[in-house]
Amino acid sequence: MRTLSSDTIAILRSKRFKLRTLLNLMPDGVDPLCLWDDRGRISYGGDVYIGKPGRFTLSPISSSADFSIRNMDVTLSGLDQQAVAMVESAEWHQRPILRQRAAIAVDRPQILLVEEEFAGFMDQIEWGEVIDDKTSLIIHCESTAREYARKGSRTASDADQRQRDPEDAILSYQASAVSQTIDWGPNPQKPPQQQKSWLQKVFGL
Amino acid sequence: MSLIIPQGFPLEMPTRSDGVLPFNQATFKPLYGITKAPNRGSKQQVVELAPQLWQMRFSTPNIYYDEAIELQTWLEMLQGGLRLFKAYHPHLTYPLNYRHGFAGLSRAGGGSFDGTCSVTDFGEALDTLMIGGLPAGFSLRLGDMISMPFEDSRILHRITAPVVADVAGNATLSIVPPLPISFAVSPEVTATFYKPWCYATVDADSIDGPFQEGQFGSVSFSAVESF
Numbered sequence: 001m002r003t004l005s006s007d008t009i010a011i012l013r014s015k016r017f018k019l020r021t022l023l024n025l026m027p028d029g030v031d032p033l034c035l036w037d038d039r040g041r042i043s044y045g046g047d048v049y050i051g052k053p054g055r056f057t058l059s060p061i062s063s064s065a066d067f068s069i070r071n072m073d074v075t076l077s078g079l080d081q082q083a084v085a086m087v088e089s090a091e092w093h094q095r096p097i098l099r100q101r102a103a104i105a106v107d108r109p110q111i112l113l114v115e116e117e118f119a120g121f122m123d124q125i126e127w128g129e130v131i132d133d134k135t136s137l138i139i140h141c142e143s144t145a146r147e148y149a150r151k152g153s154r155t156a157s158d159a160d161q162r163q164r165d166p167e168d169a170i171l172s173y174q175a176s177a178v179s180q181t182i183d184w185g186p187n188p189q190k191p192p193q194q195q196k197s198w199l200q201k202v203f204g205l
Numbered sequence: 206m207s208l209i210i211p212q213g214f215p216l217e218m219p220t221r222s223d224g225v226l227p228f229n230q231a232t233f234k235p236l237y238g239i240t241k242a243p244n245r246g247s248k249q250q251v252v253e254l255a256p257q258l259w260q261m262r263f264s265t266p267n268i269y270y271d272e273a274i275e276l277q278t279w280l281e282m283l284q285g286g287l288r289l290f291k292a293y294h295p296h297l298t299y300p301l302n303y304r305h306g307f308a309g310l311s312r313a314g315g316g317s318f319d320g321t322c323s324v325t326d327f328g329e330a331l332d333t334l335m336i337g338g339l340p341a342g343f344s345l346r347l348g349d350m351i352s353m354p355f356e357d358s359r360i361l362h363r364i365t366a367p368v369v370a371d372v373a374g375n376a377t378l379s380i381v382p383p384l385p386i387s388f389a390v391s392p393e394v395t396a397t398f399y400k401p402w403c404y405a406t407v408d409a410d411s412i413d414g415p416f417q418e419g420q421f422g423s424v425s426f427s428a429v430e431s432f
Contacts (some may be wrong), residue, residue, distance in 0.1 A: 015250035038256055039432055040356060040387030051356075051387070051432075106253070107330040109386040132287065 008112045011105050017112060018104040022049055023056065023074065025122065025139070026098075028091035036102075044102070044111060058099065061118050070143040072099070072118050077128075077136040087125070087137060094121045097141050120144050208275045210282075215289040215404055219279045226295035227276065230264040233294050233350075233363075235382065236429060257382040259361055259403060259430040261292055262411075265423050273414045276424045285409035289431055292405035293352075300349045300398050307399070313341040313374030320399030324353060324390050325375070331383035334362075336396060339370040345398075351378065352403060353396035355385060358432045361403035406431045 004012075011017055024047060025033040035056055036042065036049040043049070059073040074097070079087070099118040102111050120143040128136035154160055161171040208227060211217035221227055238255025265276065283290055299306055299320070310318040318340050326335040334351070345368050352361040362380035370376040405428040414424035 015244070015248055016252070018253040039358070039360075039385040042387055051385075104386065107332075109331060 004113060011112055012103065016106050018106060020102050020104060021058065021117075022098075022100040022102055022114065023058070024049075024098040024100070025074070026096045027122070028095055030086065030090045042111075044114065061099075070118070070120075072120065072141045072143070074139040074141060075136055076139070078134050079137055080134060084135065092122050092125055092139070094123070096120070097122050097139070118143060208272070208279070210275065210279050215291050216279070216282060217291055218293065219276065226298075227265050227268075227272075228263040228295045229266045230262075231295050232262045233259050234261075236260040256385070259292075259405075261405060261428045261430075262425065263295075263428070264425040265414075267421055267423055268415070270415050270418050270420050273416055273420070273422070273424050277412075277414060277416050280407060280412050280426060283407045286406045289404045289406060290428075291402045292428055292430070293400045293402035294350065297348075297350050298400050301346045302344050310340045310343070312338055313370070313372060314338065318343075321395050321397045324394040324396050326390060327384055327388060331386070331388065332380060334378045334380055334384070334396075335375065336378060337373070337375045339374040339376055341370060341372045341374055343370040343374070343376070344368070345376070345378070349398065350401040351380070351396050351398055352401035353394050355388065359403045360385065361401055361430070404431045405429060 021037050022044065023035045025035075027033070032047060034047045034049040035052045037052070037056070039051045041048055041050055055076065055078055057075045057077075059071075061070055061072050063070075097118075097120055098116065100114050101117050102114045104111055118141075120141045122139050123142050124140040126138040126140065128138065156171060158169070158171045161168050208219045208221060210219050218226055236258040237253070238257065239251060239253050241252075242250045244250055265273075282288065303310075307318050307320055312318050322336040322338045324334060325337050327333060328335075345364050347365065347367055349364045350361060351364065352359055354360075362378075362382065362384075364378050365381055366379040368376050368378055408427040408429065411425070411427035413426070415422035
């Protein structure tokens, strides 16, 4: 369970705070590239995020509950040849990427809380056209949900559950829950027959 | 009157031969990256999504075509915003109490005063700035501006309360917008009240003026602060 300080709760309740995006790219062979969309640098979680407002854009993402893959594109613009060489020397394919949203206090430099928005892998990299010795880089990412949709041999049945634990009867009523009568109480008895009304007697109901 | 068009990027603003900007009207107003939402408790939620930027508009008095074409040349050097320029308010070249310059002013610690000062500290809320190296009794008014370097860019702030420097030449300024979260006074930060400027990007679609031969009118354009 997340614990928030009373100061943090008070600030969030005041409904006045700043939101910033933290982006952490983790290619292989180089240090993580951490960016955020404000000025200057901040340190969070052991990483130093470089302020590059306007230098990177993120495509909108949607949430899902059906384990389908969510995609996100990261566009880094204004890259010079030195940055291009750094990108080319690193291994990016299927390396992790993390996008987080940070709430920051208005009246002091304090990060109130950080929420994960997207966690996934960098899949493809696309270079933009070089204009005036600068170029852009588009990183196509896919979410970790891609690992959750694989189907196996497990079923939600008592027999399957007994294979895991012979003593576990949690699913013993799974297949017949609709028609299975479960008696409650120490001495189950049939309910007394109710007297028929005169209409029921007349029409033989 | 011929304008002095500087060379080298980021571009300096064009001036007349007496060093005065050719613009008689200018506005510097904040561009907020804020979203608002009322909610059930009648308490409006205001969340900042991006740091504040200065939005500017410059206008000249009515001028003839031959002077307007010089300004058009300067604007074209900005290549539609690909190049940055150093923007400052033409009416705030000096603080409002010192419109004619700093001639004759000396720092409290000795030496002539040129409009620069050292930033010694800042408030926890990032909305106050402690500065030193001023002349004793140096006074600033509501609306004066101050700028200073920040990493590889520049930040520009407006003073929100009148202040007078003490006998040691120190003063505490109340400013908007707040300082960046990672602002630090080390290594040494030198701020300036003389032409307080920031980097800006011109809005190419906003450029207007008497650019046809024989015309007489005002040249105007808009720009936005760029980090």
